[in-house]
Amino acid sequence: MLRSLRFAALFGGLILSASALAVDIDAASYGYPLTNPFEATIATTPPDLRPELPLDDDIDQKTRSITLRPEREFELPDNFWPVKKLTYRIATQGKAAPLIFLIAGTGARYDSSLNEYLKKLYYKAGYHVVQLSSPTSFDFMSAASRFATPGITKEDAEDMYRVMQAVRAQNPDVHVTDYYLTGYSLGALDAAFVAHLDETRRSFNFKKVLLLNPPVNLYTSITNLDKLVQTEVKGINNSTTFYELVLNKLTRYFQQKGYIDLNDALLYDFQQSKQHLTNEQMAMLIGTSFRFSAADIAFTSDLINRRGLITPPKTPITEGTSLTPYLKRALQCDFDCYITEQVIPMWRARTDGGSLLQLIDQVSLYALKDYLHDSPKIAVMHNADDVILGPGDLGFLRRTFGDRLTVYPLGGHCGNLNYRVNSDAMLEFFRG
Numbered sequence: 001m002l003r004s005l006r007f008a009a010l011f012g013g014l015i016l017s018a019s020a021l022a023v024d025i026d027a028a029s030y031g032y033p034l035t036n037p038f039e040a041t042i043a044t045t046p047p048d049l050r051p052e053l054p055l056d057d058d059i060d061q062k063t064r065s066i067t068l069r070p071e072r073e074f075e076l077p078d079n080f081w082p083v084k085k086l087t088y089r090i091a092t093q094g095k096a097a098p099l100i101f102l103i104a105g106t107g108a109r110y111d112s113s114l115n116e117y118l119k120k121l122y123y124k125a126g127y128h129v130v131q132l133s134s135p136t137s138f139d140f141m142s143a144a145s146r147f148a149t150p151g152i153t154k155e156d157a158e159d160m161y162r163v164m165q166a167v168r169a170q171n172p173d174v175h176v177t178d179y180y181l182t183g184y185s186l187g188a189l190d191a192a193f194v195a196h197l198d199e200t201r202r203s204f205n206f207k208k209v210l211l212l213n214p215p216v217n218l219y220t221s222i223t224n225l226d227k228l229v230q231t232e233v234k235g236i237n238n239s240t241t242f243y244e245l246v247l248n249k250l251t252r253y254f255q256q257k258g259y260i261d262l263n264d265a266l267l268y269d270f271q272q273s274k275q276h277l278t279n280e281q282m283a284m285l286i287g288t289s290f291r292f293s294a295a296d297i298a299f300t301s302d303l304i305n306r307r308g309l310i311t312p313p314k315t316p317i318t319e320g321t322s323l324t325p326y327l328k329r330a331l332q333c334d335f336d337c338y339i340t341e342q343v344i345p346m347w348r349a350r351t352d353g354g355s356l357l358q359l360i361d362q363v364s365l366y367a368l369k370d371y372l373h374d375s376p377k378i379a380v381m382h383n384a385d386d387v388i389l390g391p392g393d394l395g396f397l398r399r400t401f402g403d404r405l406t407v408y409p410l411g412g413h414c415g416n417l418n419y420r421v422n423s424d425a426m427l428e429f430f431r432g
Helices: 002-010 037-043 078-083 113-124 138-143 153-170 186-201 218-228 242-257 266-271 279-305 324-331 335-351 356-363 365-374 393-404 420-431
Strands: 016-019 022-025 061-066 086-091 097-103 128-132 176-184 208-212 378-383 405-408
Touching (some): 061 153, 078 138, 113 176, 128 153, 218 335, 279 324
C-alpha cells in the first residue's frame, strides 16, 4: 500500500487500478504518445519527453577489459583476438556511493544504446555504474562463457557472476556502499538468475533488483520475435528486397529534409514523415534485427565448440577468411533452430536433461517462481503491449510479484524506458 501511495505521488495523480495488487498505470493519464507497439519498440520516446541526462564528457568513466580464461575443450581461433578479453565500462562518482550493474539485452554489448542511457540516468542520480554485455553477445561468448552456448539461463548467470566479481576485483579503489542490479529484456531475465545465485554466494548481497521488460517464458518470447520475420510486406518481390525498400524510404526522407541527420531522434522523426514504415515493415524490421542476433549466436557457438553445423570444424578461420558463406548459413537458423541443434544437445549431455518443455521451465522465470514471490527486493516493470509477451505471461507476473509489478499500458518492447515517467519510477524504486 505504501508503495502504491509513493507511485501515486510520483505520477502526479495518475489513476492506478489494482489487479492482483499489481500497479497498473492508467492509459489515459500515462501520457506516452506512441500507441503502436512496433513503433514504440523502434522509435522509443520523442526527444522532448526524455529526461535530461549528462553528456559523456561530464561522466568520469573508463572502458576496461578483464581476462577470464574460461576452460574449454577448444582454443579460440586466431581471428578472435579482439574478444579474448571481455570489455566493460565503469562510471564512478569519486566518492562513496552505491554501485549498480547493468546487463544488456539479447546479443547486445556493454555499450548498447539502452545501456548507455541507463548509465547516464543512474550516474546523474549518484550511482557508480558498471555496463556489462549480454551473455548472448559475441564478446561475452568468446571471452567469458565457459560453454559458449548461451540459453541455459542458470549457466549464463554463473558466467555473469564471475564477470561481476572480476570487475569488482579490478576496481578496488571504488568505494561502494551497496550493490544494485538491473537489466533490460533478456538482461532482465539474467538479472533475476544472478540475484538468485547471489542469495547463496553472498558476494554482493544486492539491495534491490529491477527487471525491465523481461521475457517470462523465454521460448514464447523467442517464438514471437522469430515470427515477425515471416510477416508479409507489401512492395517486396523478386526484384526488391526488404532492405532495399527501407533504404529507399530513408533516402527519400533525407532528400525531403535536405540533409542527413543521424542521431537518436532519427527514427522517431522518420516515423512522423510521409516515408514512415507500415506495421508490417516495422514488424519485419524488428524480426530481422532479432534474426541477425540469432545468427550471430549460432555462428559463434558453433565455431567455438567446433560442432560443424555452420563452419566445418577442420576449416581454418583466420583474419582473411570470408565469413559471408557462414553468415548466409547462420541466417537460415532461427532461435528455434539454435536451441534445437546446439542448446538442447549440450544441456542433455551435461545434465541428463529431458524434454524441450523441461528445458523451457528451467530457463524461464518459472524456475524462480517461489524465490521471486518471496523476495521483496526484486521488482518488475513491463508493458501490456510488449511484443515478447504471450498469453498468461502478465498473469504469472501479477501472481508472482504482486505490488512489486508495474504494468504500463504502452511502450512496446523497452520503447518507453527513456520516457521521463518511467525513468522517474526506476529511480524511485532504487531510492526506496
